[in-house]
Amino acid sequence: MNCDRDGKTELQPVPAAAGPLRFQITMTSNSRLLPVVRAAISELAAVQGFDDRQCRRITLAIDEALSNVIRHAYGNRCDQEIELICQARSNFLEFAFVDRGEPADPAKFCARPLDDRAGGGRGTHIIRQVMDEVRYDRAPDGNRLCLKKYLPGAHGAPGCK
């Protein structure tokens, strides 16, 4: 919408559409789909109001979580199903990964010291560094991993990450 004042054009912001933001991806466990998911997550984080740095970090954490499902739950098979549900609430983003693969080792979700000798576990470390809440549940037929990221300064956010 333009408003002419004294011959100068002022651009007015268009209010964002109201309503819930939620989308769901059902994908095969094929690593060739990782860039596709990264693109979607990066845009979602930007729409939710995260800055560029946080968008990159959130995208990285989601990519690491998906890679872990492909690698550990499904043993690198490329033909299994993964569900990723993404929701944007008023002051946080929430992601749920659902798979029907091998159970995860909950101990591996615990933060542990990293050094250049660490053979693995960097992906889980990144997820823990970036996300504000990480919850893993084992269902009878699969795994469910939930990650939550608060907007900076939001109630419940544990401080800048």
Added chain:
Amino acid sequence: MKTATRERPGITIVDVAGDIDMGTSPELRKTLLNSLRAAPRLIINLREVRYVDSSGIASLVEVLKEARNTQKRLVLFGLNRAVHEVLQLTRLTKIFEIRETEEEALQA
């Protein structure tokens, strides 16, 4: 992800472009290890790398370990903000030799 290799006397330069993730890092690892065998110094150009995850970093670490085991040098250059951030998150900023430009990497 794409790679291209250039040779200088005593130096191999590998130019990497695109995204390094769990799908592409095995190929990168293989290319870098092969290139490391060819010369006493390996320089990796990451200027065109848009994205790297922990599997990409793991490949670089493996190549660095092989370089150390064989008394060779590995230098990275052209890291953008995204690559720097992943190195920071994985606490690996200090283990690599990193330069801003190709000239600096060649003179290192």
